[in-house]
Amino acid sequence: MIYVVIIFLWTAILLYILLGGADFGAGIIELFTAKGNKDRTRKTMYDAIGPIWEANHMWLIIAVVILFVGFPKIYTTVSVYLHIPLVCMLLGIIARGTAFVFRNYDAVEDDMQKIYTPIFVYSSLITPFFLGIIAASAVSGRIDLQANDFLSAYVFSWLNWFSIAVGVFTVSICGFLATIFIIGQTDNESDRKHFTRKARRTIFIVMACGALVFLAAYLEQIPLFSWIFGDTPGLIAIIAASISLVIMFFILERDQPIMLRLLAGFQVSMILFAATYSHFPDIVLLKNGTNLSLLTHQGQTKTIDSLAYALLIGSIFILPALFYLIYIFTKRKDVSSAH
Amino acid sequence: MDDFLAARLQMAFSLGFHIVFACIGMVMPFFMSLAHFYWLKTKNVVYRDVTKAWSKGVAIFFATGAVSGTVLSFELGLLWPKFMEHAGPIFGMPFSLEGTAFFIEAIALGFYLYGWNRINPWFHWATGVVVGISGLLSGILVVAANAWMNSPAGFDYIDGQYLNIDPIKAMFNDAWFSQALHMTVAAFVSTGFAVAGIHALMILRGKNVAFHSKAFKIAAVFGTIAACLQPISGDISAKDVAKRQPAKLAAMEAHFHTERNAPLIIGGIPDTAGKKVDYAIKIPGLLSFMATGDFNGEVKGLDSVPKENQPPVAVTHYAFQIMVGLGMAMVGLALLYFIALWKKKQWQTSSWLLKLFVMATPMGFIALEAGWTVTEVGRQPWIINGIMRTADAVTPMPGIAYSFYLFTGVYISLSVIVSLLLYRQIAMVGKLYDSSTEVPKS
Numbered sequence: 001m002i003y004v005v006i007i008f009l010w011t012a013i014l015l016y017i018l019l020g021g022a023d024f025g026a027g028i029i030e031l032f033t034a035k036g037n038k039d040r041t042r043k044t045m046y047d048a049i050g051p052i053w054e055a056n057h058m059w060l061i062i063a064v065v066i067l068f069v070g071f072p073k074i075y076t077t078v079s080v081y082l083h084i085p086l087v088c089m090l091l092g093i094i095a096r097g098t099a100f101v102f103r104n105y106d107a108v109e110d111d112m113q114k115i116y117t118p119i120f121v122y123s124s125l126i127t128p129f130f131l132g133i134i135a136a137s138a139v140s141g142r143i144d145l146q147a148n149d150f151l152s153a154y155v156f157s158w159l160n161w162f163s164i165a166v167g168v169f170t171v172s173i174c175g176f177l178a179t180i181f182i183i184g185q186t187d188n189e190s191d192r193k194h195f196t197r198k199a200r201r202t203i204f205i206v207m208a209c210g211a212l213v214f215l216a217a218y219l220e221q222i223p224l225f226s227w228i229f230g231d232t233p234g235l236i237a238i239i240a241a242s243i244s245l246v247i248m249f250f251i252l253e254r255d256q257p258i259m260l261r262l263l264a265g266f267q268v269s270m271i272l273f274a275a276t277y278s279h280f281p282d283i284v285l286l287k288n289g290t291n292l293s294l295l296t297h298q299g300q301t302k303t304i305d306s307l308a309y310a311l312l313i314g315s316i317f318i319l320p321a322l323f324y325l326i327y328i329f330t331k332r333k334d335v336s337s338a339h
Numbered sequence: 340m341d342d343f344l345a346a347r348l349q350m351a352f353s354l355g356f357h358i359v360f361a362c363i364g365m366v367m368p369f370f371m372s373l374a375h376f377y378w379l380k381t382k383n384v385v386y387r388d389v390t391k392a393w394s395k396g397v398a399i400f401f402a403t404g405a406v407s408g409t410v411l412s413f414e415l416g417l418l419w420p421k422f423m424e425h426a427g428p429i430f431g432m433p434f435s436l437e438g439t440a441f442f443i444e445a446i447a448l449g450f451y452l453y454g455w456n457r458i459n460p461w462f463h464w465a466t467g468v469v470v471g472i473s474g475l476l477s478g479i480l481v482v483a484a485n486a487w488m489n490s491p492a493g494f495d496y497i498d499g500q501y502l503n504i505d506p507i508k509a510m511f512n513d514a515w516f517s518q519a520l521h522m523t524v525a526a527f528v529s530t531g532f533a534v535a536g537i538h539a540l541m542i543l544r545g546k547n548v549a550f551h552s553k554a555f556k557i558a559a560v561f562g563t564i565a566a567c568l569q570p571i572s573g574d575i576s577a578k579d580v581a582k583r584q585p586a587k588l589a590a591m592e593a594h595f596h597t598e599r600n601a602p603l604i605i606g607g608i609p610d611t612a613g614k615k616v617d618y619a620i621k622i623p624g625l626l627s628f629m630a631t632g633d634f635n636g637e638v639k640g641l642d643s644v645p646k647e648n649q650p651p652v653a654v655t656h657y658a659f660q661i662m663v664g665l666g667m668a669m670v671g672l673a674l675l676y677f678i679a680l681w682k683k684k685q686w687q688t689s690s691w692l693l694k695l696f697v698m699a700t701p702m703g704f705i706a707l708e709a710g711w712t713v714t715e716v717g718r719q720p721w722i723i724n725g726i727m728r729t730a731d732a733v734t735p736m737p738g739i740a741y742s743f744y745l746f747t748g749v750y751i752s753l754s755v756i757v758s759l760l761l762y763r764q765i766a767m768v769g770k771l772y773d774s775s776t777e778v779p780k781s
Contacts, residue, residue, distance in 0.1 A: 050449075050452075050453060051449040051450070051452070051453040052449055053449070054401065054402070054405060054445035054448055054449060055442065055445040055446050055449055057405070057409070057445075058438070058441060058442040058445050060409065061408075061409055061412060061438055061441065061442075062438050062442070064412050064413065065412065065431065065434050065435050065437075065438045066435075068412075068415065068416060068423055068427040068431060068434075069427055069428055069431025069432075069434060069435055070428070070431075072423055072424045072425070072427035072428055073424060075416050075423060075427065076416055076420035076421070076423055076424045076427075078416075079413070079416030079417050079420050079423070079734075080416075080420050080734055080735060080736060083417055083734070083736050083742075086413055086417060087417065087742060087745070090409075090410050090413055091745070091749065093406055093409055093410070094406045094407070094410060094749055094753070097402055097403075097405060097406035097409075098402055098403055098406055098753060098756070100402070101398055101399055101402035101403075102399070102756060102760060105395050105398050105399050105760070106760055106763060107395070107760075107763045107764045107766070107767035107771060108763045108766075108767060112759075150737060150738075153736075154736055299427075299428035299504070300428060300504045302504055302505055302506065303428040303429070303431065303504050303506055306432055306435075306506045306507060307431065307432075307435055307506075310432065310435040310436055310439070311435065313439070314435070314436070314438065314439030314442070317439060317443055318439060318442050318443060318446070321443060321446045321447075322442075322446055325446050325449050325450060328450075328457070328458065329449070329453060
């Protein structure tokens with residue numbers, strides 16, 4: 001049953017990156033859109049993500065609950081030593097989740113929008129940045145359980161070039177996902193062209209940020225290169241992702257939004273797979289060389305079993321409803337039956 | 340401020356904030372669905388307008404409740420890692436189920452808010468009901484987890500080890516039912532009175548009276564029925580607490596000495612050093628009767644608990660008195676309203692009754708926060724009753740005071756913005772929703 005729980009954990013994290021990431025990306029794209037196009041971009045984004053907005057963020061809660069129920073030692077270690085980036089991420093989550101709703105549900109449209117909008121777009125940037133920092137810090141081997149001064153225990157555990165580079169990379173992935181997603185939501189040719197151009201640009205940005213991650217790993221002496229290219233499955237994943245990126249480039253101009261989305265989802269899944277496979281089942285790598293493993297730091301058998309059953313039963317309810325929701329509301333406007 | 344106090348205050352603020360939003364987000368969908376039902380049945384556009392206006396409120400409160408809930412799921416670890424390390428695997432079952440309920444709520448809300456004219460009208464209505472039911476379920480599950488802290492079950496505590504964990508037994512601990520019942524009814528009381536009060540104010544001001552009257556009636560009926568049920572659930576809770584956490588009951592009642600035929604103490608100023616309560620009204624034997632069902636039953640006093648295990652008496656006692664006092668005031672108003680509904684119909688439009696409802700607007704929420712204070716402060720110094728002390732659970736990270744200031748600032752500004760949004764929603768009712776004064780198009 002432990003593997004059922006681990007698969008759910010991994011899937012919840014992946015879906016949070018994909019669906020939540022596309023949400024974050026919507027804000028990031030808005031931030032980096034020229035003034036003239038801002039309103040149009042915002043409206044298209046809103047129509048696309050409004051209905052599934054709340055659901056996208058539930059994956060984070062699922063992942064957190066799995067961690068604290070099934071792997072309490074891992075949850076608490078991360079909570080203690082990565083307290084500061086976690087608080088920053090939480091502030092981003094609060095600001096973003098509320099600003100989005102406030103700006104769309106305020107009965108009066110006036111200067112208050114000038115407050116909600118910057119909060120929304122900047123928190124869209126901050127949240128995935130710190131999410132990336134947290135993920136990277138877990139594996140960068142800087143968490144020091146023996147540290148006894150504030151800086152080395154609670155600051156240097158996450159403040160390093162590698163973590164920052166992964167933070168930036170996560171932001172770029174969110175932007176990438178959002179542009180690919182939005183291509184399928186546009187209802188006219190000129191918008192489609194506009195977002196296709198944007199998508200091409202973000203692909204280059206993602207690649208550049210990915211290169212930065214490797215550079216930072218090299219500077220910080222983190223064996224990222226051997227993690228990703230040292231294992232056959234990791235290597236296959238990276239090759240598959242690269243091939244699908246080439247395919248993506250070729251079909252970007254053609255009107256194939258579903259295919260583009262699948263390819264983008266596939267690429268991000270492969271990146272996450274390659275990044276997690278080589279040190280699995282270790283999830284937190286500590287400074288003293290020991291690691292926190294999903295297999296040795298799991299809860300007692302009965303806890304894991306009932307968690308697995310709860311997740312399985314939950315997914316019977318959640319997944320069909322979620323697919324139906326996405327199906328109904330992400331149909332293109334020009335083909336949808338009613339407005 | 341020391342880290343322990345800061346951590347406790349931060350947790351108290353986060354929960355105190357979340358609880359208001361969670362309750363409204365849990366109860367409003369029922370009001371909304373009932374109005375929606377009337378709209379589909381009667382085709383009276385006022386009901387459609389009320390439904391739409393309330394759905395905006397639901398969206399705002401759901402979003403705020405959801406983010407503050409997300410923050411809480413992290414704060415458990417950020418502030419109380421030693422607690423979560425042991426408690427997570429034991430009391431996690433309700434949280435994992437709550438994840439599902441919450442998820443379904445979010446999906447249903449997506450359908451509901453964006454489904455007008457896009458999906459079948461009755462399917463659309465049903466998604467609104469699902470929002471309510473799944474919200475209620477997640478509330479019950481979270482309270483079940485909190486109840487476990489009061490009544491730990493589902494494990495053996497041997498030599499500081501937590502062995503033989505049984506998550507199902509932990510979820511169905513002895514306190515889950517009475518706590519979940521009390522909390523759920525409280526959510527209906529507080530939201531019902533708050534919503535009714537706001538609409539009553541609008542009726543008094545003569546604004547969009549047809550709209551606000553319909554809205555008022557739905558909220559008032561829910562709120563007042565719940566208010567009349569609450570004393571029953573309160574009685575069940577009191578008997579439960581007397582059995583399981585005598586120290587908490589003693590603190591609630593400022594009951595210093597173990598005795599038979601114990602009096603019910605109303606009001607008064609507890610004097611912890613002198614072990615007495617000054618200026619209180621005492622009703623002989625009533626506490627014994629309430630706690631044990633027998634006027635001569637023995638009620639344990641604070642003297643039966645070692646000093647270091649006694650909860651703070653004053654805070655618990657005052658909070659308890661506030662909760663019961665306001666609860667009784669609302670029962671009184673509820674009874675008046677029932678008379679107005681059945682016997683004295685002219686009362687329904689009379690301004691004095693509406694004014695009473697306006698005055699009652701915040702009562703439910705104050706009672707709710709007070710009740711929460713009783714549960715949490717009354718359990719101190721324990722985080723897991725009788726097993727782990729709160730002081731032993733706090734994070735080793737220093738500087739929690741800054742985090743407390745930060746989150747307090749965030750919650751205060753959120754409260755201000757949400758109040759502003761609500762104010763603007765209400766002020767715009769005439770423009771946005773109230774079509775009752777228009778001539779029907781067809």
